[in-house]
Amino acid sequence: MSSIDIQNLNFNYQPNSTTLSDVNVQFEIGQFYLLVGPSGSGKSTLLKILTGLLPEFGGEIANGTFSIPNQLKVGLVFQNPNHQFTLDTPRHELEFVLENLRVDPELMPAKINSALAFCEIESLIDRQLNTLSGGEKQKVALAIVIAMERDIILLDEPFASIDPQSRAELIAKLVTLRDQQQKTIIIADHDLLGYKQVVDHVYTIHNQTIQTLSREDGLQLLTDFEKQVPAITSTLPIANLEVAFNFDELQIQIQQHALLSQSSLQIPSGKVTLITGENGIGKSTLFLSMAKLMKFSGEIQMNQTNIQKIKAKKYAREVALIFQDSENQFLTVTMREEIELSKQHRKSDYFNDAMITSCLTQLNLNELLDQVVYTLSEGQKKKLQILLMLIVEPEVLLLDEPLKGLDIDSIHQIVTILNAYRAEHQQTIVMISHQFSGLNQFVDYHLNFANQKLTYVETVS
């Protein structure tokens, strides 16, 4: 047997709701697979079943079987980078992993170094994992699977928080693993850029089941996607624009490590400004500072007022941060309760019940109202999170990687909802993203974050 063989597989989390039904599919050993499908379609579920985490941690296989060739081991890079570490630093986590696999302690340092070198993150070895950026954590997670020498490597949207250059490099490295070590690679992803030259097969997951595309159809899908992603055009902000934020001698650092040193910068009001930059450069930390969740030196002014002088309660109603990790935003248990909570503090009647229902339908969330928010898929959490914060109508939205885990249709729906609201209310949006699919005609200005400086640039490729 030289393939992972799934036959008539049916999986459900609750007895009366099916997540995967009648899945019949094979993954041949030594090949590179791309798994594509809308948010919440069951991609993560399938990968977790293959890893053995499901049904061990919930749900049941109602019917069918799957088999993995003898002796072959499966490793998984989780979708949420915050969910996959036991210990405090990459070194300790890697040692823990190698101890579990009963590796000879003398061989450990070499294995650890080569896995970190593979992902080019040697410098992170003794950093505290909870101070790493989302993208850096994903690279550590990948290094762990490399160190484990798994034959079958499953990656659940591993690149969602990774900058485009690192992403291209990591895809190339996965290809090397396939070509030189005959590893099987299965990646679930929404962003289909950069796969055309490398994947062997594209499988789509839709209506609870998986379809295998022929080689031509797969290539066609990837080509179509690339065409859909035109370069985003942005201009430099002109003088005399109304200013939402003004940075004055702003210095941000994390544990003596300087991230930003900006003598002056203006962010225009009522516009969408995109911030890009490498992993770990300090983008999320900048947002935490702008939301007054983190100390900084110098001054940030909002509408000409020093934000330190605005009362926390008032400021929080004006500037809302959409956290990178959706779970940070939730305060209750079910989706319905979350929406009710946001409704209590609406500022206008724009988001009346009819509007909310229509948004929920647009986002494909309308049938999940009674579901516990933690059990939603990452993409569903993200959509709900953005809607919840839009309902409270802040003057400024700081969106930290809002497209993570979202398929292209969901991105279009989110952009439509945001644009409709912005047409009536002058909302300022500042957003961090590594993905640009679906963002053309949404972004007005583009700031690049590099060398501890933010600089406006004219176009994003």
Next chain:
Amino acid sequence: MNPSFKLILIILISFEISFTRSLTANCVLIAVCLIYLMIHKIKLKTLGIVLLIPVIPAVALSITIAFFTPAQDYHFALVLFSRMFAYVLLGTSFTLINSPIELARSLEQNLHLPSKFAYGSLAAFGVLPKMKSTILTLQKAALMRGITLSYWSPKLYFKALLIAMNWSDELAQAMLSHGYVEDTTRTYAATIPIKSTDWAYMIVPILIIQPLLFLLP
């Protein structure tokens, strides 16, 4: 010193001072701990905070014993007062100087506790700072939706509890996917040795403290 031995030493001494009434022994312990912490270059600010923690309960307890009990035992009041500080300093001498991972490894290798227990306690250590930042984030997230969650709000802790439960599940998944299997043999990245000096460091203080505890007032 071997972390497990140190833990045993501290638990034994704490246990003994709970059942004896020697003011001198308590004072000696406090002095020794302070010197030990100074040698290990504890920050004065941290030491200050640590010493503030027991002030209120220690004062309250000794005032009660000294003035509001029939016996009005001033000596016992002082014993209780000093005991509080001895507990806190003993604990600090342990936690500030040993890294949690060393302790977990030592519990697993030297005391042969199940690895699940060792790594479980390690995860618990890790959760504390995470919990603190989560509570701050929760408060801010609530504020952004117009809700003020004060430090005494039950809603805040209900949510924190929910997150903690979710974490435990995620942690189990993370361990499993990183090759951890309960009750199987593992290798050790770092061997935590038991040296003869470790025995000496444990036994000698215990021997010294006995006459102090039982002979001195």
